[in-house]
Amino acid sequence: MKLDKAIKGYLLDCRVRNLSIKTIQWYDQKLHFFAHWLDEDEDIQEIRDITIAHLRAFILHLQTIQVGRRTINKGEDTTQVSPLTSKGYVQVIKGFFTWCELEEIIEKNPSKRLSLPTVPDYLIPTFTHEHIRLMLDSCDLTNKLGQRDRTIMLVLLETGIRVSELCGMRIQDIHDDYIRVVGKGIKEREVGIAPAVSKQLWKYINQYRTPTKIDDPRVFINRYGRHLTPSGVEQLLIDIKERVGITGVRVSAHTFRHTFACMYLEQGGEIYKLSRLMGHSSVEVTEEYLKNFNIRAARREYDKFSPVSNLDLLAKKKSRRKPASN
Numbered sequence: 335m336k337l338d339k340a341i342k343g344y345l346l347d348c349r350v351r352n353l354s355i356k357t358i359q360w361y362d363q364k365l366h367f368f369a370h371w372l373d374e375d376e377d378i379q380e381i382r383d384i385t386i387a388h389l390r391a392f393i394l395h396l397q398t399i400q401v402g403r404r405t406i407n408k409g410e411d412t413t414q415v416s417p418l419t420s421k422g423y424v425q426v427i428k429g430f431f432t433w434c435e436l437e438e439i440i441e442k443n444p445s446k447r448l449s450l451p452t453v454p455d456y457l458i459p460t461f462t463h464e465h466i467r468l469m470l471d472s473c474d475l476t477n478k479l480g481q482r483d484r485t486i487m488l489v490l491l492e493t494g495i496r497v498s499e500l501c502g503m504r505i506q507d508i509h510d511d512y513i514r515v516v517g518k519g520i521k522e523r524e525v526g527i528a529p530a531v532s533k534q535l536w537k538y539i540n541q542y543r544t545p546t547k548i549d550d551p552r553v554f555i556n557r558y559g560r561h562l563t564p565s566g567v568e569q570l571l572i573d574i575k576e577r578v579g580i581t582g583v584r585v586s587a588h589t590f591r592h593t594f595a596c597m598y599l600e601q602g603g604e605i606y607k608l609s610r611l612m613g614h615s616s617v618e619v620t621e622e623y624l625k626n627f628n629i630r631a632a633r634r635e636y637d638k639f640s641p642v643s644n645l646d647l648l649a650k651k652k653s654r655r656k657p658a659s660n
Contacts, residue, residue, distance in 0.1 A: 505553060
């Protein structure tokens, strides 16, 4: 069977299994890039001709190519593919060949002995209390966009929901003390909200939300009266970052999600409950947030356990007066 035909069948099965559009796009992009490399560099089009050696050669290729990106100052820059991206390719390729083996498209899975690349431990910076205050204070509450932006940031910080979940939220999903969220795999969950956040949501919806279509159920609306998209949310957060002048941390919906998780744990929240609130498939995913929290907590408490501070080694000593000479 041709590789591109097998990929088409795999993506069709992903749709049947109700995987999210974003996940299917993720698989599509990576598998077609892989297929293009096999065709161009190895002259391989048939899936049965692919071996473990080809897979390893592809991962080495990924680790050496230069990719272009736009920098903040709008100039062109190049960088190598990150280990996290390489790991993502390996995971997608292994999932694809496992499916092909189960569907009896191939007799032997060439990816069984393909190892996942080692990924460094990344510490994702989160917002400080001052960052949050500055961002909320930057919203002009005399107009509907300022009220909307403030409400969005409060909801993201209060619930830790994904940006796609925020944009998909409907009026009927809002309740006095919780919101209903449709997450990955069309899985619903309920996330509690404090009275102050509930009040801000009510105020935005009833006084400032002006959709073009009166029956539009989406909560958050853009400046043109249509429902807000994830890219629209990310752009408004970039605008807030530039307006406030925040540095050293990425201002994004995902950073709000990390901040929510760390604050939840700092307040004594339990990791299994946090995993359910965030809509993670397993607690192992949530433990990545716990790792960040542990590093931050250790840093903050270091003064209490610092050997130099406790021994008072650097304290200024009183100068002793030398005895007068006769």
